Amino acid sequence: MSQYILTVDQGTTSSRAIIYTPDLQVIASGQEEFKQHYPNNGWVEHEPDDIWQTVLRSCRKAMVKAGASASDVQGIGITNQRETTLVWDKHSGEPVGRAIVWQDRRTADICESLEEQGFASVFHQSTGLRLDPYFSGTKLKWILDNVEGARERAENGDLLFGTVDTFLLWRFSKGQVHATDATNAARTLMFNIHSQEWDQKLLDILGVPERMLPEVKDNAADFGQCDAEWLGRDIPICSMIGDQHSALVGQACFQPGMIKSTYGTGCFAVLNTGDQIRVSDHNLLTTVGYRLQGKTTYALEGSIFMAGAIIQWLRDGLGLIERASDVEQLTESVPYDQSEIMVPAFTGLGAPYWDPNARAAIFGMTRDTGAKQLVAAAIHSVALQSADLLRAMERDGVEVNTLRVDGGMVKNRGFLQALASITGVETVTSNTAEATAQGATMLAAMQLGHYDSLDALAQLWQAKEHYQPRLKAAERDALYQRWQRVVEKVRSESSD
Numbered sequence: 001m002s003q004y005i006l007t008v009d010q011g012t013t014s015s016r017a018i019i020y021t022p023d024l025q026v027i028a029s030g031q032e033e034f035k036q037h038y039p040n041n042g043w044v045e046h047e048p049d050d051i052w053q054t055v056l057r058s059c060r061k062a063m064v065k066a067g068a069s070a071s072d073v074q075g076i077g078i079t080n081q082r083e084t085t086l087v088w089d090k091h092s093g094e095p096v097g098r099a100i101v102w103q104d105r106r107t108a109d110i111c112e113s114l115e116e117q118g119f120a121s122v123f124h125q126s127t128g129l130r131l132d133p134y135f136s137g138t139k140l141k142w143i144l145d146n147v148e149g150a151r152e153r154a155e156n157g158d159l160l161f162g163t164v165d166t167f168l169l170w171r172f173s174k175g176q177v178h179a180t181d182a183t184n185a186a187r188t189l190m191f192n193i194h195s196q197e198w199d200q201k202l203l204d205i206l207g208v209p210e211r212m213l214p215e216v217k218d219n220a221a222d223f224g225q226c227d228a229e230w231l232g233r234d235i236p237i238c239s240m241i242g243d244q245h246s247a248l249v250g251q252a253c254f255q256p257g258m259i260k261s262t263y264g265t266g267c268f269a270v271l272n273t274g275d276q277i278r279v280s281d282h283n284l285l286t287t288v289g290y291r292l293q294g295k296t297t298y299a300l301e302g303s304i305f306m307a308g309a310i311i312q313w314l315r316d317g318l319g320l321i322e323r324a325s326d327v328e329q330l331t332e333s334v335p336y337d338q339s340e341i342m343v344p345a346f347t348g349l350g351a352p353y354w355d356p357n358a359r360a361a362i363f364g365m366t367r368d369t370g371a372k373q374l375v376a377a378a379i380h381s382v383a384l385q386s387a388d389l390l391r392a393m394e395r396d397g398v399e400v401n402t403l404r405v406d407g408g409m410v411k412n413r414g415f416l417q418a419l420a421s422i423t424g425v426e427t428v429t430s431n432t433a434e435a436t437a438q439g440a441t442m443l444a445a446m447q448l449g450h451y452d453s454l455d456a457l458a459q460l461w462q463a464k465e466h467y468q469p470r471l472k473a474a475e476r477d478a479l480y481q482r483w484q485r486v487v488e489k490v491r492s493e494s495s496d
Contacts, residue, residue, distance in 0.1 A: 004068055005444050006235070007077040008055055009437040010164050011243070012084075012101065012265040013312070015054035017062040018434065019073075020441045022450040024460050026434070027068070030061025037098060042105035042347065042356075045098035048086055051164060052171050059231060070232030076172075077239040077444035078223075079246040079436055080164040081265075082187045085139035087150065087212075088167070090160050093175055096147050099164070100139040103266075103305055103347045107138035108356040114138075119205055126192045126199050128277065128286030133348075133356050134303065136163060137189030141206045154209050161212040163188070165240045169223055172237060177224035180214040182291035183245035191216070193277065193288055196296060218291045219245070220447040239443035243436045244268040245290055248299065250439030251404040251430060252461035254454045259393075259400055262436065263409035266350070267307035267382060269389045271300040271398060282392040283352035292446075292454075300396070302351040302389030306344040306360075308408050310378045313346070320371045327375055328414045334376035336421060336471060337479055339364040342377040343490045344385075352392045355491050363486045379415050383422035384483045390423050391480075402426045406435035413465075420467035424476050427467040 004027065009016040014034065019027040032054040037045040063069070083102035088095040100106070111131040114120070120131045129135055140161055144151045153159045162170065166180045185191040185198075190208065192199040198213050217223065223237035241249065244262055248270045251260040256274035261267060272289055277298050279286055289299035311327060314320045321327060343349075345358035362377065390400050403425050409415050410433050420427040432438050442457045451457050469476070 004066065004073050005075055005077060005441050005448070006059060006062065006073045007437045007441045007444065008059065008079070008168065009243070009434070009440070010051060010055055010078070010080040010168060012081045012103070015051065015058050016437065017055070017058040018437050019062045019066040019068060022445045022448070024438060024441060028062050028065035030058040030065065032058055040106070044101040044104040044347070046084065046101055048088070048095040048099050048167065051099065052168070055168060056230060063231065070228070070235060073231070073235050075236045075238040075444050075448050076226055077440035078165055078168055078237065079241050079243050079440035080168070080184070082163060082184060082242040082244065083134060083136050084164050085136045085143070085161070086164070086167045087140070087143050087159050087161050088170070090158050093170070096143065096150055096159065100143070102134055104139065105133045105348055105356045107133040107142050110138045110141060111356070114205070122205070123189055123202060126194070126202060127186070127189055128193050128279070129187070129189055130283070130285065130354055132354055134350070135187060135189040137202070137206050137208070140208055144207060154212050157211050159212055160214070161208070162214055165242070166214045169237060169240065172226040172230060173224045174227045174229070178214045179217050179223060181217055181219050181221070181240040182288045182296065183219060183242040184240070185216045186288040187242060193286065193298070196291070218293065220292055220443040238447035239440050241290065241440055241443060244270050244301065245288070245299075246437070246439030247406055247435040248272065248289055248439065249442055250432070250435030250437070251406060252458040253404065254458055257398070258404070260404040260406065260435070261386060263307045263382065263405065263407035265307065265309045267304035267386060269302045269386065271393060273298045273300055280392070280396050282395045283354060284389070284392050284396065285351065300393065300398070302392060304382070304385045304389070305347050305350045307382045309346070310344050310382065311409070314375055314378055320375055324408070325411070327379060328412045330372045331376035331379055332414055334372055336380060336418065337475070338373060338376060338380070339366055340369055340373050340377040341483060341486050342374070342381040343487055344378065344381050345490055349487070349491070352388055353487065353491065358490050361486070361490050363489070379412070380418055380422065382409070382415070383419045384480065386419060387423045387480055390425060400425055402428055404428050404430060406430065406433055408433070416465070416467045417470065421469045421471040422476060422479065424469045424471070424473065426469070429464045431462040431464050
């Protein structure tokens with residue numbers, strides 16, 4: 001009898017697969033990193049086949065480690081890096097080029113042009129998003145405009161668009177299913193979050209043929225079958241959800257006002273707003289939190305482009321650390337009010353600034369500045385960016401008292417204490433650091449009939465550690481004001 005759920009967590013720098021029991025016990029996992037491509041300044045790309053092959057190998061590794069055969073797997077859940085854009089041939093499945101990653105800034109000029117034409121409010125009102133290179137729509141427009149023959153092929157119905165979830169589903173089903181879910185669709189700049197449909201007016205503005213776009217489903221739904229060729233038998237695919245929305249589910253933030261923040265490659269704080277579409281006056285995004293049985297739960301989101309990716313840069317770019325785990329010990333003696341402040345705008349600044357032209361800088365270095373000060377400045381920059389998001393939410397009238405956190409960086413207790421102290425908000429970890437994978441698993445388990453409500457799923461969440469702020473309010477405010485001053489210096493430099 002099938003006893004496991006296989007969950008794919010396809011991220012920006014690696015693909016992971018985890019074998020769960022329906023009550024969310026982890027049995028085994030497999031993971032593979034893959035190469036990042038930077039062909040031009042501000043461009044970030046992935047080879048589509050690297051995404052697919054690392055996912056497939058990770059699934060097989062997890063099954064081998066678990067001692068599980070395909071007959072032991074009841075269903076599959078998929079969660080994924082969002083906004084990353086792929087286009088492939090409908091008949092052969094061959095991509096027209098590399099995937100354009102969410103971090104990629106090549107479409108800044110397109111966004112600026114659309115804004116100059118007065119379209120910013122049109123996109124914002126329909127999608128809840130900003131005209132920013134972050135989102136998929138302008139990436140798709142770029143592909144159609146710049147890949148030879150792509151537009152003609154698309155208009156003839158020969159090309160398909162998808163975010164990573166759609167691409168994986170297409171591959172798993174051997175081309176039988178071209179679909180996405182409401183959360184991934186909501187990040188494309190082409191999906192109307194009010195009507196829950198692709199928006200023809202926006203498609204016309206971007207020049208995107210609707211026939212390229214996938215069907216949009218609920219997050220727990222029948223997404224077809226993983227073909228027997230890949231894992232040994234046909235296995236139903238039961239859930240798909242963008243990674244940050246999946247973490248919202250995995251952290252059981254099912255009530256309006258509950259908030260989670262995930263610290264992976266980037267940092268993403270998502271606040272449940274219930275069935276209300278809440279528009280931010282302070283540059284946060286309005287998005288779909290999740291959609292179940294046709295009912296949409298909305299959210300406010302603040303997006304930071306560089307979090308764990310800064311640690312990767314310290315390791316691979318500067319060679320200051322050998323392992324990510326070195327960070328905690330190296331930085332424990334560095335005070336929060338250190339003279340060095342890093343603004344990690346390696347791929348521009350996300351919320352609440354939305355400045356695609358900003359570039360990274362380090363301020364306040366002295367002769368005493370060494371490896372531990374630079375590493376600490378990097379860690380503190382993630383907490384300071386988080387303070388940006390939480391303060392924006394507070395200015396929007398939302399009182400944030402507790403922050404549920406997950407992602408790779410939460411293994412660093414020094415970071416978690418810095419996060420609580422610099423933001424002034426209690427920080428809570430849960431019984432799993434894998435909230436993203438857990439959310440997709442919970443939804444798959446619901447689709448398979450193991451749970452009949454979100455209340456039942458909420459019982460699975462347990463708090464693990466609590467971190468209280470240690471800075472006085474005056475100290476915290478002084479540090480934050482200094483942070484804002486150096487951010488403005490970076491932004492003024494980018495506008496020259």
